[in-house]
Amino acid sequence: xxxxxxxxxxxxxxxxxxxxxxxxxxxxxxxxxxxxxxxxxxxxxxxxxxxxxxxxxxxxxxxxxxxxxxxxxxxxxxxxxxxxxxxxxxxxxxxxxxxxxxxxxxxxxxxxxxxxxxxxxxxxxxxxxxxxxxxxxxxxxxxxxxxxxxxxxxxxxxxxxxxxxxxxxxxxxxxxxxxxxxxxxxxxxxxxxxxxxxxxxxxxxxxxxxxxxxxxxxxxxxxxxxxxxxxxxxxxxxxxxxxxxxxxxxxxxxxxxxxxxxxxxxxxxxxxxxxxxxxxxxxxxxxxxxxxx
Numbered sequence: 001x002x003x004x005x006x007x008x009x010x011x012x013x014x015x016x017x018x019x020x021x022x023x024x025x026x027x028x029x030x031x032x033x034x035x036x037x038x039x040x041x042x043x044x045x046x047x048x049x050x051x052x053x054x055x056x057x058x059x060x061x062x063x064x065x066x067x068x069x070x071x072x073x074x075x076x077x078x079x080x081x082x083x084x085x086x087x088x089x090x091x092x093x094x095x096x097x098x099x100x101x102x103x104x105x106x107x108x109x110x111x112x113x114x115x116x117x118x119x120x121x122x123x124x125x126x127x128x129x130x131x132x133x134x135x136x137x138x139x140x141x142x143x144x145x146x147x148x149x150x151x152x153x154x155x156x157x158x159x160x161x162x163x164x165x166x167x168x169x170x171x172x173x174x175x176x177x178x179x180x181x182x183x184x185x186x187x188x189x190x191x192x193x194x195x196x197x198x199x200x201x202x203x204x205x206x207x208x209x210x211x212x213x214x215x216x217x218x219x220x221x222x223x224x225x226x227x228x229x230x231x232x233x234x235x236x237x238x239x240x241x242x243x244x245x246x247x248x249x250x251x252x253x254x255x256x257x258x259x260x261x262x263x264x265x266x267x268x269x270x271x272x273x274x275x276x277x278x279x280x281x282x283x284x285x286x287x288x289x290x291x292x293x
Contacts, residue, residue: 006138006139006141006142006144006145007038007039007042007137007138007141009141009142009144009145010137010138010140010141010144011026011042011043011046011048011141012046013140013141013144014073024046024047024048024049025048025049025050025051025069025070025071025171026039026043026048026049026050026051026071026072026073026074026075027050027051027052027053027065027066027069027071027073027074027075027076028040028050028051028052028053028074028075028076028213028214029052029053029054029055029062029074029075029076029077029080029084029214030055030075030076030077030079030080030105031055031077031079031236032209032210032212032213032218032234032235032236033077033105033234034232034234035075035105035106035134036075036105036213037213037222037223037226037232039075040052040213040219040223041223041226043170044169044191047167049168049169049170049171050169050170051065051069051071051170051171051173052170052172052173052213052214052215052219053065053074053173053214054175054212054214054215055077055079055080055083055214057175057176057181058176059083059086059087059090060176061173061175061176061180061181062083062084062087063087063090063091063097064176064180064181065173065181065183066087066097066098066099067097067098068181068183069171069183070098071098071099072098072099072100072101073099073100073101073102073103074099074101074102074103075102075103075104075105075134076102076103076104076105077104077105078104078105078106081102081104081120081131082120084099084102085120085123085124085127085129088124088127088129089123089126089127092126092127096127096128099129100128100129100130101129101130101131101132102124102129102130102131102132103132103133103134103137104131104132104133104134105134106133106134106135164188165187165188165189166187166188166189167187167188168185168186168187168188169186169187169188169190169191170185170186170191171183171184171185171186172184172186172214172215172216186216191220194216194220195220195223195224195227196224196227201228201230202252202253203252204230204231204252205225205228205229205230205231205252205253206230206231206232206233206249206250206251206252206253207221207222207225207230207231207232207233207251207252207253207254207255208232208233208234208235208242208245208246208249208251208254209221209222209232209233209234209235210234210235210239210242210245211256211257211260217255217257218255221255233245233248233249233251239260239263239264240267242264242267243267243268243271
């Protein structure tokens with residue numbers, strides 16, 4: 001809560017609390033991580049419209065989204081910095097991008113962080129873009145919170161723009177595989193309704209985030225889990241490695257898409273066949289006992 005509020009406070013100072021939702025838009029371009037959700041939640045608290053950008057998108061598609069939304073600020077991972085700078089450099093000789101700042105999530109060792117940051121800052125400076133670490137952005141926001149406030153949400157720095165039910169909360173773009181990416185607008189009322197739906201909630205509530213957060217499905221699952229006091233484990237890597245993450249995280253609920261359900265089911269069958277073939281100790285073992293081995 002404190003992290004979200006400090007980022008919220010700095011977002012409010014960065015973009016202005018009185019601007020309309022159309023004027024207060026920020027992009028989020030990163031792989032699934034805690035900072036992704038913190039940024040998204042901070043946008044909701046601040047009355048800022050978040051624009052998720054899926055990192056695998058083609059450079060032309062990302063440039064189209066940035067221009068379409070007039071994005072000045074993008075929160076991103078270090079893995080996405082080079083790609084975003086490539087896009088900015090390619091457009092520098094013609095119609096330049098509105099982008100002026102990249103706020104980078106920390107996810108590397110300090111040595112790699114310093115080396116990557118210095119090289120990227122030189123490239124960014126050449127195209128008029130400022131690079132700032134997410135941790136520094138968070139600290140600046142934390143300094144804006146009132147020390148005497150009863151809680152973070154009561155701080156004057158956290159009093160963002162009042163969001164109306166029909167205000168734009170987020171815009172989710174297509175991949176652009178059939179042309180220019182198209183944006184689907186979700187209002188505040190629609191998003192609240194979708195993440196606030198009450199289902200049978202297990203105790204404890206533990207979910208695994210492995211589908212792209214730039215898509216609505218996993219993003220809404222994670223926000224709903226967070227609001228219900230649950231825990232989220234972030235899967236890193238390809239889907240074929242998901243079972244090792246499931247063993248470690250022990251989720252109590254799991255959601256997927258039809259294509260991935262089929263893929264996971266096939267992986268399960270392959271693992272079972274392999275385990276069954278090597279299990280020579282006890283022919284009476286059940287499938288579950290074989291897989292546990």
